[in-house]
Amino acid sequence: MLDKKYNPTETEPRIRKFWEENKIYEFNLDASNDIYSIDTPPPTISGKLHIGHIFSYTQAEMIARYKRMRGYNVFYPFGFDNNGLPTERLVENELNIKAKDLPRSEFNDRCLEIIGKYENEFKELWSSLGFSCDWTRSYKTISPLSQRISQKSFIDLYKKGKVYLEESPVLYCTNCQTSIAQAELESKDVKSTFNHIKFFVDNEILEIATTRPELLNSCQAIFINPKDKKNNHFIGKKAVVPLYNFEVPIMSDENVDMDKGSGMVMCCTFGDTTDLEWYKKYNFSYKKTINSKGIIDDNVEYISGLTIKQARKKIISLLEENGLLIKSISINHNVSVHERCSTEVEILPSKQWYIDILSSQEKLLSLADEINWYPSHMKTRYITWVKNLKWNWCISRQRYFGVPFPVWYCADCGRVIIADEKELPINPIESPPSHPCTCGSTHLIPETAVLDTWATSSVSPLINGHWKEKDDITDRIIPMGMRTQAHEIIRTWAFYTIAKTYFHLGRIPWKDIMICGFVLARKGEKISKSKKNSKTEPTQLIMTHSADSIRYWTASAKLGTDTTFSIDDLKISKRFITKLWNASKFSLMHLENYNHQKSDYILPQDQWIMDKLNSTLQTASNYLDNYEIGLARNTIDNFFWNDYCDNYLELVKDRLYKPEIHGHDNRKSAQFTIYTTLLGLLKAYSIFTPFITEEIYKNYYQEYEKEISIHLLKWEIKKSINKKSLELGTYIKQILSEARKYKTEHSLSMKHELTKIIITLPTPYQQTLTKVLPDLQAATHSKSIIINTSETFTIQII
Structure with a gap:
């Protein structure tokens, strides 16, 4: 029988060992029951996990256990996302090195060494929480298998015409020094100034307001809304750019906001996405001001060699000294920043690889209707994101540790050479292709960029299914039963996975998507590793309070809603x-x-x-x-x-x-x-x-x-409900409740003997309740219980 007290410190490691030794949770591919497959987000190897990770991952793990006990053959692998920029930053910080200062192969070896340590820690944490995943099917996004499937994905889309190489303006983070995708942008309010500057038209002042005066050198045109009666007489003329004294055309465009600033705006290469739209629309030439390191280019007078903020300050000072600054107004300005480092993003021309998603926009919208969204309102976030897409997906990154593009370029004719699938995985920097260029040249230049980490994470269903491998089970598990993830990556992981699975297989990646909420450190602020606002280290929490206590707490919130965490919350768990x-x-x-x-x-x-x-x-x-x-x-x-x-x-x-x-x-x-x-x-x-x-x-x-294990048993649920039996139970509970209430109100012991309880209830229940009387008398300590017939249920205690 059970000990007097439960000891989780002794029990949980022993039970975990029992599960592992008996392979309780291993997936059986040969089983005849229906497969329920789970696509779990591989946690990023970028430092320690916190209670927020525990919250969402454990909720999904509970679904795996539930489906297993409902008779499904549960396919529940687990992955580790270890090829992204956060991993590079982790390694650089831990080893006090810079990736750019080492040969790539040496830096990659350092990365593999560090992430191996964290993978073991992560796996130990999930296992100590009782996760019922099949660790024999775990994967890493930098492993040979994942690299091979990621490179096959690229080649497949290239052959289908969905991947293309283009030199064009791209979103660029000058801090991380890499191109980024639209999905990696966040909005941030920053303190700035709205500077009203004098341009000149036929010796007449034309007032232009801008937050980016450092870009005057690359001004292409002045735009005025054709409906602007006050200023449209300038349209067709030319304006002289202050300080730099060159002329630009004054043009009309309906997208100019007449209520902002002076109602007129300058177009530069590039201040924002509107500049880019006009650049493409009017076929402007590119004039360089900012380089990839966030430094003003050497050819820019007055401010060359300065950082962007230094250059902005100096230009404003020069404008003021020369009587060209009308006024400067302090504002809170909303800008786009890189989600990884919060650096303001620039738009710079660069040769990058893209996946064409804009041409499939309508199809990607309709695919949302084929997936069950839980909670259902989360589908709106997906729809809104897809409708507002303006860029194709830039998938190349100027990083060091990642999945290489299986690509070389012919130095003689410029052709792109794609690796054969039998060569994969391949690193073109270290290995040449198996064949020369079609022009006969063997002078081939390897691609040095690596794939965006989402380009690998987005094929997690294909990695789980070992797509195009000898043991391919893709058709057996896709569409997968469920994808679990947080709501802030609907625009990235959910969208990219839907897009890629459709492009490759022509179907949805999963039937259901389960969107979890965040754990908040304080109202409105999620717990994150980068903000260092998690005071509760999961391993210590488990050692102190037990895995079951943590798990019980994680099961307290409504799906998709954010929650806060306090150690005091675990008191409820312990009581249970x-x-x-x-x-x-x-x-x-x-x-x-x-x-x-x-x-x-x-x-x-x-x-x-x-x-x-x-x-x-x-x-x-x-x-x-x-x-x-x-x-x-x-x-x-x-x-x-x-x-x-x-x-x-x-x-x-x-x-x-x-x-x-x-x-x-x-x-x-x-x-x-x-x-x-x-x-x-x-x-x-x-x-x-x-x-x-x-x-x-x-x-x-x-x-x-x-x-041998309760977790191999099934939930047995009868379809029919005996309503009369449940109604009888309601009467029983009310009788017990009223007896307790009576004794409490009269300051009597619960064992105090009552003289009589008189019960009236509908006739159909009278005979049945009679059989309950011995138990009721004993439980209420009543000398007698009398039952009378009535249409309504009443209780009288004497």
């Missing part, structure tokens, strides 16, 4: 763990001499609690089918605390202790009911708190059930 152990200990104590033979004789109150359990599991199952873990747990909690512990166990306690008074058959009815109901409860809670439920199961039930 203690209650489950004690209730199980009390229940199992009364099964010591139970013969485990089902009796045809079941009292109505016993039937009620089993019917109530079935109803509870139906409701919880409906919630879990919609990924509402918090609502499911709350439903089961209500049954456990209120129905089972507070009412049923109290109701049958006397019958269990005193078979000589209540009858041995009646006691057997209660024993069968407790055996069945407690097992059902343990199975229900096993998806939330797998360790304690396994421990209770192994201590008693394993001897009598067919499986």
Whole structure:
């Protein structure tokens, strides 16, 4: 039987070892039951994990356990995202080195060494939390398999005409010194100045307001809205650019905001995306001001060699000295920044690789309707993002540690040479192609850029399916059953995966997408590694409070909503763990001499609690089918605390202790009911708190059930609901409640003997309730209970 107190510190490592040794969670490809496959976000190897990761990943893990117990053959691999810019930064910081200062192969070796350490730490953390994933199918985004599939993805899209190379303006981070995609932008309010500057038209002043006066050197034109009656007489003339004294045309365009600044605007290469749109629309030439390091180019007078902010300050000073600055107004200015480093993004011309997504925009919108979104309103975020796409996906990055492009360029004719698939994975810097250029030249230049990390992460379903490998199971698992992820990467991971899977396979990547919320450090601020606002280190939390306590807390929130975390929250978890152990200990104590033979004789109150359990599991199952873990747990909690512990166990306690008074058959009815109901409860809670439920199961039930682990059992839910039985249970609970209330109000002990309880209830329930009277009398300590017939239910206590 169970020990007096539950000891998670001793139990959880032992149970975990038992699961590992018995391969409880390994995926069986040959099993006949339907596959439920899960596409889990590979955590980025960029430092320590925090409670926010635990929150979302554990919610998804609970779904894996639930689906397994509903009879599915669960395919649940786990990955590690270790080829991105955050990994480079981690390695540089830990080793106090710079990637650019080392040979690429040497830096890559350093990266592999560091990420190996963190992968082991991450795996240990997830395992200690009781994750039921199949570690034999884990993957790394920098592994040979992932590199091969990523490179095959590139080649496949290149052959389909979806990938192209182009020299054009691109979003660029001068801090990280790499091109980026639209999805990597964030908006940020910064303090700036709106500078009203004098341009000249035929000796007449033309007032232009700008936040980027450092770009005067690259001014291409002045634009005026044709509806602007005050200024449209300037259209068609030429304006002299201050300080630099060259002329630019004054043109009309309806996109000019007449209410902003002076109502007229200068177009430079490039201040923002509007400049870029006009650059393309009017076929302007490019004039360079800023280089890839964020420094003003050598050919720019007055400010060459300065940083952007230094140059801005100096130009404003020069304008003021020369009487060319009308006024300068301090403002809070919304700008686009790189999500990784918060550096303001520039638009610079560069030769980059792109995936054409804009031509498939309508199809990518319609694919959203083929996927079930949980919560449903999250689909709106996807739709809004796709509708507002302005750029094709730039997939090349000027980094060091990543998946190389399988590409070379012919130095003689300029052709692109693509690697053969049999050569993959390949690093073109270290290995030549297996064939010369079609022009016959062997003078080939390797591509030095690497693939955007999302270009690999977006093929996670293909990596899971070993796409185009010898053991390819893509068609068996895709569309996958479910993708789980956070809402802020709908625009990246969700969108890119939908796009790439459609481009490759012509279908959606998964049937359902489960969008989790954040854990907030304080109101409105999510916990993140970069902000260092997580004061609770997960490993220490588990050691101090137990994995089950952490897991129970993670199951408290409504799907898609953000929550806050405090150590005090775990007090509720610990109270539950203690209650489950004690209730199980009390229940199992009364099964010591139970013969485990089902009796045809079941009292109505016993039937009620089993019917109530079935109803509870139906409701919880409906919630879990919609990924509402918090609502499911709350439903089961209500049954456990209120129905089972507070009412049923109290109701049958006397019958269990005193078979000589209540009858041995009646006691057997209660024993069968407790055996069945407690097992059902343990199975229900096993998806939330797998360790304690396994421990209770192994201590008693394993001897009598067919499986060695509770996690191999199935949720057994009857489709029909006995409404009359549930109604009877409502009456029973009300009687018990009123008796307790009466004693409390009269300052009486709960064991105080009541003289009489008079109950009136509808006729159909009178005969059934009569069978419950012995238990009711014992539980309420009442000398007599009288039942009368009435259309309404009433209770009178004397």
